[in-house]
Amino acid sequence: MVEHLHSDGEEPCVTLDAFLSQSNATAVRLEPDEDARALIPHLDRLALIEVAFPKFRDGRGYSSARILREAGYTGELRAQGDVLVDQIAYMKRCGFDTFAPEKPLNPADVEAALTRWPEHYQGAADGAVPIWKLRHG
Amino acid sequence: MYKYDEYDHAMVAARVAEFSDQVKRRLAGEITEDQFKPLRLMNGLYLQLHAYMLRVAVPYGTLDSRQMRMLAHIARKYDRDYGHFTTRQNIQYNWIKLEDAPAILADLASVEMHAIQTSGNCIRNISSDQWAGAAADEITDPRPWAELLRQWSSFHPEFSYLPRKFKIAVIAADEDRAAMRLHDIGIQIVERDGVHGAAFYVGGGMGRTPMIAPLIKEFVPLEDMLSYAEACLRVYNRYGRRDNIYKARIKILIHELGADEYRRQVEEEFAHVKSLGIDPPKAEFDRIAKQFAPPALDASAPDAIDRSDPDFAVWVDQNVAAHKVAGHAIVNISLKPIGGIPGDASSAQIDLMADLAEQYSHDELRVTHAQNIVLPHVRKADLYAIWQALDAAGLATPNLDLISDIIACPGLDYCSLANARSIPVAQKIAARFSDLGRQKELGELKLKISGCINACGHHHAGHIGILGVDRKGTENYQLLLGGSGAEDVSLGTITGPGFDEDGIVDAIERVTDRYLAERAEGERFVDTFRRVGMAPFKEAIYG
């Protein structure tokens, strides 16, 4: 199951620019207009990537998350910002495993949202078996 | 026709449950309108001028009689006894109550229908050729390809918060009956060395900056199609503009990057995406394609049509098209009676069309982008009986592709974004040209009206287009000439200063008179316009 909140006392995230010039950080924050692929050479020493959602309508972070997972990133991938309960199921499919919403979410709603979809039509970054594969064994 | 299996049913049921929950939370005040709006939009629910408006998807325009009757039932039970068929092959209801929306979606789900992604900044309902599976000129039925795309795009986790809406059309004939190149992605199924593949045109659209989609890839094999689409969308999702809603469509990205640079980025992304294994096997395509197998039509059915009733003969000549199987025909039902509202049909009319489909058309109907209905598989011997039934219901207007077969958006009578009314203008033009002899003399003439710059009525793609604008608080209409949404795709040009409601009707008459004076043998209006240019028409209009 997914962790809904991040733990306290962790290392603060640095910006992408800072991360790329300062080699010892293990947590980085990615803004919507920053290229997730810039992190690919450094994935093995990252423990946390926080993807910013300054506005829920800005969907660039969904692509960033998938790109990171597709490149083999296995650390924590956090969606931070204007993260609404009606989006977290899609976020999870794109590879996010933790959420840091600005406005707290109702845990029951979170549970309902994450268990709503019985299956999925398309493959994504969550490892779910797509429906077409279930159909053909 | 495609039939849902247990998975499709479960997905739609989950969506109904999700939306019911969202409506409940909105009515209880747990979410604000700002948060609710994108959720209701992804379920086709708008707040319009008079009430909520619900847009129901008709995937690639195909329906069976049971589904069509459900559309009538919804109109009767939850709305005001009618619906509006749109240029995107959908149907809209204008008087929906928010509290009823979950029940309506549940009713739709019971007949394998939904309103998923009919609005919002996501991949919308996939449109196609309304004659798919029946047209004499198609190389294959495009709908299995469209269904593959429909499933891939439904609840797509990465592409549900795109910079802007995204519309895909799929055709499989050289004659383009779906305005394919005016879509964000237009796909034409083509043949190479005996194998079918998808030609991708990307970055077309209308709205305030109309553009014709450039060819991005000539031939994408079936087994790569979804990966290729995924790559096209990912480049757009990452780099499409989000700073200005009017520049957020993919056409602007491609225009700014250039088609070559966009193609390069897509190819690079595709090389990566292809390695992820997201393309279904051929067996899945075959499973879908089997369900679109052509109905068992008897090619030895009689070919002759008894034309002794002159009114019937006129209708046959105008509204009936060639079918690929001998002894059969495609019936086009005009929803454009003179003086009527383009695209509107009453519950009783919808039921009647369902009955005719069940009895005469292998249980199939289509919605067309010109806001008409098609019975795709009809025996020629049954045409007379069909015509009689249609005629009795006011559905036999013989005006397909003539000047009174007008596409018109709802305009200021229904739409909160409108600058001017569209429907009354359509009605006045149809009345002015009501004489059928006169319409036939003018020949194929596609007239399209939008009530604002958003171009829902395809005015850029009309041989004659009309755009409603607001001129110091009064309705005003600009005239465009020379557009086309077909295979000879082109964008119309504005003639000059606009007109009031009566003025625009007069201006169109001057334009058509001039056409009759200028035309050479065999030329349609748009051909003459292309040959002689704007000047003679301008002179005719403005003196």
Place this chain on the structure above:
Amino acid sequence: MKLLTGNDLKTGFVTWWTGSDWSIHIEDAADVGEHGEAILAVEEAARRVNAPYIIAGEKTADGPRPAHIKDRIRALGPTVRPDLTLKPADPAAGDWVI
């Protein structure tokens, strides 16, 4: 005069602020003067109205008349379907819009 209008949250019907409540009839609409924003905030938060906004109008013998054609069509109903407007029995009702 200034009028306050919106849609009913549940039904979506066009409504007008009467000074104490909401009505579907523009004849009942009250001049909100400078208080529009304040009323709007309270009413929207209470979910008695959805997507409210303030418009300019003028007082006439027939009651308040919105300055913009769009709001006059909202007040009446679609001009192309007189049977579905709030004044189905009045064939001249559409003239008021234009």
